[in-house]
Amino acid sequence: xxxxxxxxxxxxxxxKPIWDNLIKSSNxxxxxxxxxxxxxxxxxxxxxxxxxxxxxxxxIITNLKETFEPFGTLRRGDHITVLIKQRNKEIPGDFLxxxxxxxxxxxxxxxxxxxx
Numbered sequence: 001x002x003x004x005x006x007x008x009x010x011x012x013x014x015x016k017p018i019w020d021n022l023i024k025s026s027n028x029x030x031x032x033x034x035x036x037x038x039x040x041x042x043x044x045x046x047x048x049x050x051x052x053x054x055x056x057x058x059x060i061i062t063n064l065k066e067t068f069e070p071f072g073t074l075r076r077g078d079h080i081t082v083l084i085k086q087r088n089k090e091i092p093g094d095f096l097x098x099x100x101x102x103x104x105x106x107x108x109x110x111x112x113x114x115x116x
Contacts, residue, residue, distance in 0.1 A: 008072070023068070034051065
């Protein structure tokens, strides 16, 4: 699959179910669900104990609103970064979500995901 040739709107459609799952799984502190779409490279860095510590100590990543707004993409190398306006249920204001997508074994996978 050649994701680099897709339009931003097509990328948003690919990213939506992945980001939906990351939000839901992060709010539930569900490691298996959270890492479901991770690339092999991401899985090596996604230690279950470390993620558990982050979920225990970070209200930003465990109280995310289910709604979000993608607002741009960045294309670099073999990956596309989707920029997302994200809100929190408890902390006012906007947060920047970053979802890095790429292809591994002909499947769209997550190569990076953060919230600032």
